[in-house]
Amino acid sequence: LVEESHPQFDARVRIYALRPEPMVHLLRWLEESERLWSEQLLAFKAHVEATP
Template sequence: MSAALDRMLEALADPKRRRAIELLGQRPRSAGELASELGLAPPAMSRHLRALKAGGLVEDGHPDFDARVRIYSVKDGATDELKRWLAETEALWMHQLGAFKHHVEDGK
């Protein structure tokens, strides 16, 4: 497993961060909007957003009308490596379970 995937899973381990990803999946939002919807204080939301950025899951930008505001969104392709790893892990387990089933059935 890569270090980037480790950081992503670490970021997703927190339920508030997972909920933030769900909200950002609906549409981009400001940190203030996220904090309000999640019932968090702004400093706590900032810490969560830093973790999500470090995990490679979100990115931020400034709207043209106000450079002081940051708008957060889910990063394109952010979960590609996670999906690949999950598919490989599932294939491994399916193979292992299939081999075990074959072993049990042949042992009868």
């Protein structure tokens, strides 16, 4: 997820970069979770509205 590099010009410097590949998996998981929660909330809303 995160890459760290150490430039040779200064041992005190650390450069961090995010790798994009793991983000694709995270995005897929988020989309699936959002879809699931949206379906659940819509079903709950329909149930509440149908209950007198």
